[in-house]
Amino acid sequence: MNDQAESARKLEDALRAEGVRITRQRAAILRVLAEAEDHPDATELHRRARDIDESVSLATIYRTLAALEEQGIVHRHTFEGTPSRFETAEADHHDHIIDVDTGDVVEFRSDKIERLQAEIAAELGYDVVRHRLELYCRRRRD
Ligand SMILES: [Zn+2]
Known part of the structure; x- marks a missing residue:
């Protein structure tokens, strides 16, 4: 299968x-x-x-x-x-970039961001249960 x-x-x-x-x-x-x-x-x-x-x-x-x-x-x-x-929902955790011109959605995952979020939450006395991160972006022209 x-x-x-x-x-x-x-x-x-x-x-x-x-x-x-x-x-x-x-x-x-x-x-x-x-x-x-x-x-x-x-x-x-x-x-x-x-x-x-x-x-x-x-x-x-x-x-x-x-x-x-x-x-x-x-x-x-x-x-x-x-x-x-x-x-x-079965895909591994990932975040999204949304192209503001085309509406295209690009998936990404950053261990750096995941760690940083956990650190910030911990400093405030929390554990992250889940999160969603959306970056609204325009493709660079160069
Ligand atoms: Zn996705």
């Missing part, structure tokens, strides 16, 4: 655990989510899911995303100036 099939399977299991029946439409949505690497929004997920199953409605997309989000296995990102975008 490849990674995407396994990832889609995990999403299915999580939905079943919620008592959600895996319909053909939902299976299509899960496959699209598992394959996405670009943090698509609901409209884009809908477009891709319809390539697999024409009967997928936008309402089903929203309901499925809500159930997956509830389970903590899909992360919703509300980046400024864009509709909510989604990714599966």
